[in-house]
Amino acid sequence: MFKILKSLSKSLGSSAKATEAKPAAAKEGTLLDKVSKVSAPAAAKAEPPKSPEELCGITPKMSKDEVKAQLKLLFRRYNRSASSLDAKLRSEAERMLDAIVQMREKHFGEI
Structure with a gap:
């Protein structure tokens, strides 16, 4: 039993010394500093609002049948999401349905 306690104290003693050295390294760059540095540029990258053509993927070269098929596909995809419980998914679906x-x-022409 004594040997077990002695080995535990050695292992805990060495990890205590290692943890004393770690805070010095952690002070150089704390997690909060790293997160705030990463999130600040991400917040600054606000994309300009896209036009309905860009959102729907419609180009001027597309024929009426191609446009109709594309809008039909998008409507089927986003109409289900419009009733989602997830607010982010629902708002994206509403934006897409408005563009459609x-x-x-x-x-x-007018519907």
């Missing part, structure tokens, strides 16, 4: 309506009115 604008493109449909532009290419095919």
Whole structure:
């Protein structure tokens, strides 16, 4: 039993010395500093709002049938998400559905 306690004290003693050295290294760059440095540039990268054409992936070279097929595909994809419980997913779906309506009115007239 004594040998076990002695080995435990040695192992704990060496880790205590190692933990004393670690705070000195941790003071150089704390986790909070690292997170704040990373999140600040990410917040500054606000994308400009995209046009409905860019959101829907519609180009001027597309025929009416291609536009109709693209809008149909997007509507099926985002109509389900509009009733999602996830607020972020729901807001993205609403934005896309608004863009789909604008493109449909532009290419095919008022609904």
